[in-house]
Amino acid sequence: METTAPANAALDTIVNFFYKWEESQPNKDFLRQPLGDSFIDYTWAEAGRQARIMATYLNSLGLPPKSNIGLVSKNCAHWIIADLAILISGHVSVPFYPTLTGPQLRQVLEHSQCRALFVGKLDGWDVVKRDVPAGVHKIAFPSYGPASSGVDADAVQWADVLDTYPPMVGNPLPELTDLFTIVYTSGTTGNPKGVMLTYDAATEAMRNTRLQMLYDLPETRFFSYLPLCHIAERNVVEATGVATGGTIYFTESLETFAKNLAVARPTHFRAVPRIWTKFQMSFLARIPQQKLDMLLRIPVINGLVKRRIRQGLGLDEAKLIITGAAPMPISLIQWFRRLGIIIQEAYGMTENLGAVSMMPADKIKDGTVGRIYDGMEVRTDPQTGEVQTRSRWNMLGYYREPTLTATALQDGWLYTGDMGEVDPDGFLRITGRVKEMYKSSKGEFIAPSQIEFGFADNNHIEQVCVTGQQLPQPIALIVLSETARQSDRKTVAQGLQQTLDTLNERVHTYERVRKLIVMKEPWTVENNLLTPTMKMKRNAIDARYTAQYEPWFGREEVIVWEE
Numbered sequence: 309m310e311t312t313a314p315a316n317a318a319l320d321t322i323v324n325f326f327y328k329w330e331e332s333q334p335n336k337d338f339l340r341q342p343l344g345d346s347f348i349d350y351t352w353a354e355a356g357r358q359a360r361i362m363a364t365y366l367n368s369l370g371l372p373p374k375s376n377i378g379l380v381s382k383n384c385a386h387w388i389i390a391d392l393a394i395l396i397s398g399h400v401s402v403p404f405y406p407t408l409t410g411p412q413l414r415q416v417l418e419h420s421q422c423r424a425l426f427v428g429k430l431d432g433w434d435v436v437k438r439d440v441p442a443g444v445h446k447i448a449f450p451s452y453g454p455a456s457s458g459v460d461a462d463a464v465q466w467a468d469v470l471d472t473y474p475p476m477v478g479n480p481l482p483e484l485t486d487l488f489t490i491v492y493t494s495g496t497t498g499n500p501k502g503v504m505l506t507y508d509a510a511t512e513a514m515r516n517t518r519l520q521m522l523y524d525l526p527e528t529r530f531f532s533y534l535p536l537c538h539i540a541e542r543n544v545v546e547a548t549g550v551a552t553g554g555t556i557y558f559t560e561s562l563e564t565f566a567k568n569l570a571v572a573r574p575t576h577f578r579a580v581p582r583i584w585t586k587f588q589m590s591f592l593a594r595i596p597q598q599k600l601d602m603l604l605r606i607p608v609i610n611g612l613v614k615r616r617i618r619q620g621l622g623l624d625e626a627k628l629i630i631t632g633a634a635p636m637p638i639s640l641i642q643w644f645r646r647l648g649i650i651i652q653e654a655y656g657m658t659e660n661l662g663a664v665s666m667m668p669a670d671k672i673k674d675g676t677v678g679r680i681y682d683g684m685e686v687r688t689d690p691q692t693g694e695v696q697t698r699s700r701w702n703m704l705g706y707y708r709e710p711t712l713t714a715t716a717l718q719d720g721w722l723y724t725g726d727m728g729e730v731d732p733d734g735f736l737r738i739t740g741r742v743k744e745m746y747k748s749s750k751g752e753f754i755a756p757s758q759i760e761f762g763f764a765d766n767n768h769i770e771q772v773c774v775t776g777q778q779l780p781q782p783i784a785l786i787v788l789s790e791t792a793r794q795s796d797r798k799t800v801a802q803g804l805q806q807t808l809d810t811l812n813e814r815v816h817t818y819e820r821v822r823k824l825i826v827m828k829e830p831w832t833v834e835n836n837l838l839t840p841t842m843k844m845k846r847n848a849i850d851a852r853y854t855a856q857y858e859p860w861f862g863r864e865e866v867i868v869w870e871e
Contacts, residue, residue: 381428410439502707528554637764
């Protein structure tokens with residue numbers, strides 16, 4: 309790290325922005341950590357003081373310059389402070405998912421060669437910590453009461469560091485070519501890969517998306533609950549929050565999510581499709597669709613209903629509402645649009661800083677993932693339809709994985725693994741995953757995700773996975789919504805059959821789904837069938853159930869209930 313800005317340094321790295329707001333608005337709330345009905349607030353000055361003390365401590369450890377420093381915690385104020393401390397101390401931030409098991413954490417710690425690890429809000433840490441390699445120096449976040457679990461008594465305590473060390477002085481800045489972070493992918497297939505991203509990549513992505521990310525609002529508020537170690541939350545919440553001098557709110561627990569969101573009233577809000585589905589199902593459990601349709605047809609009532617729904621969700625002041633990370637059914641987006649909630653789809657991946665395209669709020673093209681950003685080039689392979697991207701914010705490569713890097717990056721183009729097409733107006737449509745396509749026993753190629761969209765309109769279905777590589781026709785594994793699980797099985801089955809009949813009329817003969825298998829338990833992060841970002845792990849689902857596929861397919865009934 310240099311003590312002054314090097315000649316090639318941009319003025320809008322996340323470090324520059326942090327110093328700017330620390331100096332210009334020291335008394336403004338930066339981080340708000342809920343604790344029951346109150347908050348523990350951290351102003352820009354206080355967050356800066358703690359980050360600077362922690363930077364002094366990190367540099368006292370005698371680590372080589374630009375060492376990799378790990379961070380594992382649920383989202384909280386000290387996650388952001390620790391991340392900033394790593395950056396201003398001249399080291400590389402390497403965040404990990406808080407849901408990792410002990411062996412999984414050991415694998416990424418060893419692979420990333422982390423010399424130190426910040427440990428925060430976690431469940432079951434007493435068991436997980438046994439797998440932390442002996443040479444890794446641990447620093448534990450302070451406790452926030454019952455919302456914090458697993459504070460590591462064996463680690464150096466945050467409060468002790470604050471009481472012992474002085475704040476770092478000066479405003480050291482990175483070179484643009486320095487590594488900003490190594491982000492480990494969520495691992496839908498195989499071991500997670502460490503995506504290396506430079507300050508130049510992060511700065512260019514921020515600069516080219518600042519218009520769409522609404523940097524110029526007079527005040528910005530953010531609500532952080534999706535994993536901060538994921539590139540999307542890091543962009544939308546941390547980077548945009550720091551860049552705009554905004555205030556970041558956190559959620560205390562799953563049980564307090566709705567209350568915390570209502571208090572935060574964010575200007576920027578992001579949710580993955582599964583959360584939007586849960587919002588919809590929760591709402592329809594209180595007001596049936598037929599009654600909602602009637603209310604929305606009454607001119608005077610229409611506006612009142614929409615306003616109360618937005619206020620109830622805590623989104624009445626939201627100016628940017630984003631979804632991404634997984635495909636979102638058009639019908640679900642349109643359902644929320646009728647309520648005055650304009651959800652803008654965004655598309656990207658860790659390897660291109662999650663910034664390829666976003667839907668303009670004033671020019672929506674349903675069925676696409678928005679218009680491609682300035683500075684981003686996109687092409688598709690004429691044979692496979694694979695989407696390839698080129699920009700200054702493509703990754704440097706995969707950490708310690710030259711072979712995987714050479715496969716993913718070729719002649720400056722990133723091979724995304726997604727299939728899609730670009731229309732004449734620069735809007736991108738994603739049609740599936742190259743590796744998810746399979747050849748049926750009849751020799752026909754099946755694209756599962758396209759078939760799965762056909763189940764989106766059935767509110768009884770929460771999750772669906774189309775599969776059956778060894779079968780003559782596809783089958784669909786179905787996880788019912790909570791409402792459906794409490795409903796009469798015969799009524800649910802009739803609705804499923806109707807959805808299936810409608811779907812099979814629209815697809816090619818070889819794509820018609822022969823059986824619906826109703827699973828007896830949901831797919832979750834905990835049972836390793838969803839990634840931490842709530843995407844299906846198709847390989848894990850197939851591994852668990854594949855032995856049952858042929859017996860299920862051979863059953864006489866169309867709808868099979870797992871026993």
